Amino acid sequence: MTKLPLSFFERSDVVQIARELIGKILLTSFNGQRTSGRIVETEAYNGIVDKASHAYSGRRTNRTDIMFREGGTAYVYLCYGIHHLFNVVTNTINIPHAVLIRAIEPLEGVDIMKERLHIQKGAQPEHTLGRGPGKLSKALGISTSHTGTILQESIAIYDDGYTPSEIVVSARIGVDYAAEDAELPYRFYLAGSKAVSGKK
DNA sequence: GAGTAGATCCTCT
DNA sequence: GAGGATCTACTCA
DSSP states (O other): OEEOOHHHHTSSOHHHHHHHHTTOEEEEEETTEEEEEEEEEEEEEEGGGOTTSTTGGGOOOTTGGGGGSOTTBEEEEEETTTEEEEEEEESSTTOOEEEEEEEEEEOSOHHHHHHHTTOOTTSSOGGGTTBSHHHHHHHHTOOGGGTTOBTBSSEEEEEOSOOOSOEEEEOOSSOGGGGGGGGSSOEEEETTOTTOOSOO
16 A cells, blocks of 8 residues: 655646546555545536536635645535545646545544444444545544645545545535536546436 | 525635 | 535425
C-alpha cells in the first residue's frame, strides 16, 4: 500500500483526479484511533467557472481561502449547520479546484466508526457507515478543525493496487442552485457498491 | 416504499 | 438575515 504523493493532487485536471480517486483508500489516524475506507463516490468542483463551487467567479473569502492553496490540502466545511463535508483541494496555488469525497466502504476501525456515529455495535450493516458525505466525515472523525491539513500524515490517501471494475459517471447531487452546471457529468462512483449515496 | 419536515450554525450579503 | 455540496425520522399508503 503506497501513500499518494502531493504531485497526484497537483495535476490540472480535477475531473480526472476525481475519477482516479475511486477505489483509493482514505485513512485517518487521530489520537491513536485508526480508521480507513475505500473511496467509492466522488464529485469534482471545477473552480471559478463552476457555479456549484464555493469559489465560483473567483470568490475568495475566509472560508474558501483554503481552496486557493496547493493540491493535497483538506478543505472541510460545515453544511446545514450539522454536517462536516470533506474535500481534497487539487491543482496548484491560486486555482481553487476541489474533489468532494461522497462515500466510502469501511475497512479498518469499524467499531470506532460506529461509536462516532452513535450506532450500537452490529445494529446496522457496515456499508451504511460511510454512505454520504456527512456520515463519512463523522465516521472518520473529520471535522472543520481539520481544514487546511496536508494529506500526508493524520489524514492521507493510499493506493493498495485495487482497480475499480466499472466507474459510473453522473450529474452531481444537491447542487440544483447551480443552474446548467448542475447537469455536468462530474460525479463518479463505483458500479454496484452498496455504499454509494443518492439515487439508485 | 415514497415524500416531507426539522435540525442547526457558520458564512456571506 | 438568509440559506446551504445533508441526514434522519416520521407520516401516509
